[in-house]
Amino acid sequence: MKGVLLVNLGSPDSTDVKDVKKYLDQFLMDERVIDIPYLLRALLVKGIILNTRPKKSAAAYKKIWWEEGSPLIVLSKRLKEKTQQKVELPVALAMRYGNPSIEFGLKELHDKGVHEVLIVPLYPQFAMATTETILVLAEEIRQKQFPNMIFESLPAFYNKQDYIQNLADSIKENLENFPQDYILFSYHGVPERHIKKSDITKSHCKIDGSCCVTPSPAHEFCYRHQCYETTRQVAEKLGLEEGKYSTSFQSRLGRDPWLQPYTDATIDGLAQKGIKNLAVVTPAFVSDCLETLEEIGMEAAHSFKENGGENFLAVPCLNDREDWITTLSNWIKDFQNK
CATH class of the missing domain: 3.40.50.1400 (Rossmann fold)
Structure with a gap:
């Protein structure tokens, strides 16, 4: 059975400084985001950035936070739900950092009997710190927890x-x-x-x-x-x-x-x-x-x-525009019909 995992960047669980700090720690300690040796990265992130930036970032998040939660998470959920209405395959949502995690999304699909997954990094352009880190982590999780799963990934769609x-x-x-x-x-x-x-x-x-x-x-x-x-x-x-x-x-x-x-x-x-x-x-x-x-x-x-x-x-991002939902759904249908 086939299924789809949509993956976006992620967001803190709340605007509390502790939640923002936890999110930034996970994000900035990613070796494909700050690509320097681990000890230097830890010194920079844990020794300097996490002592100053979380408070400032929390204040910024408070400015844009919606009643339903993080705009990125809310909009991603809307995208997932509207896409699910247009396709037959199970669709799950995950974030590279924060919740819901990639592990959570893969388990959701696994529990529905999915063994072949189309991973859709929700980034039009490829980058080490976005697409690549998603695919690397997903593969690590697959090897440890879902060894019978087969992955395919949607290529960068910047020119589709x-x-x-x-x-x-x-x-x-x-x-x-x-x-x-x-x-x-x-x-x-x-x-x-x-x-x-x-x-x-x-x-x-x-x-x-x-x-x-x-x-x-x-x-x-x-x-x-x-x-x-x-x-x-x-x-x-x-x-x-x-x-x-x-x-x-x-x-x-x-x-x-x-x-x-x-x-x-x-x-x-x-x-x-x-x-x-x-x-x-x-x-x-x-x-x-x-x-x-x-x-x-x-x-x-x-x-x-x-x-x-x-x-x-x-200008707002594509978010959950109907034409964008249709485009994404058509790509999923192409995968389904292979």
């Missing part, structure tokens, strides 16, 4: 035309009554070294402005290329003019070089250059979360206006 159409339609609908001068496509940032580590050719990715547009097998696992390609295809679908949109990266951590240009500096710079109406799209996420609702929807919006901007729109 039905997804691109969903994203373009969402943007178009949200901009109908917004006098935008400029659209910024803001993606979650990763360290530059992650791009080079994911290069299966070990030589193509140079992050020099040309490698992302030069065809290569490396693009299958290149987060940077996939982000720019998502922007390019959506811009083409919407008929956006050159100079009226661009790509940036948010949420950097530490002093190592991360993908640039940085979203916060880009937004401030656009305002300072006279852009009065700015729309920001966040295509690295399919569900709204702290990074989209607080970092972009609140902090970036405030900074834009502080620097001279007037109207700011954070």
Whole structure:
């Protein structure tokens, strides 16, 4: 019997500092998130970050927390429930960090008699710190607890035309009554070294402005290329003019070089250059979360206006849009019919 496991990033169980600290510990101690030797990672995370960041992060979560709970969890549950209504296969939901865990989701499917699982990382673009860490942990759990299960994973869907159409339609609908001068496509940032580590050719990715547009097998696992390609295809679908949109990266951590240009500096710079109406799209996420609702929807919006901007729109993620549910359901049906 076949089944599906949808996996998103995750969220603290509550906005209490202790729950946020527990979540950040699990997240930041992941060797594919902070990819330095264990002792150095433990010193950085447990010795420094967890002594300062949980309180600040808890305050940020409180700003965006819904009555039903974490927006990311609530939206992911809606996505799962609506998808289940459109497909015959059992669908379970899991988070890479926090609850419900991947182990919980696999057990739910196992108890229903599922032995062949389609794992769907809910990230359009592949990255070490997102897709890869999900698949690695799922395989570890499978070997220990569900050795008879067979896994298949949905590849990155950054360039699948039905997804691109969903994203373009969402943007178009949200901009109908917004006098935008400029659209910024803001993606979650990763360290530059992650791009080079994911290069299966070990030589193509140079992050020099040309490698992302030069065809290569490396693009299958290149987060940077996939982000720019998502922007390019959506811009083409919407008929956006050159100079009226661009790509940036948010949420950097530490002093190592991360993908640039940085979203916060880009937004401030656009305002300072006279852009009065700015729309920001966040295509690295399919569900709204702290990074989209607080970092972009609140902090970036405030900074834009502080620097001279007037109207700011954070375009919602696809969340549980009907067209996105249909697209996801069709991918599941393809798996079912194999």
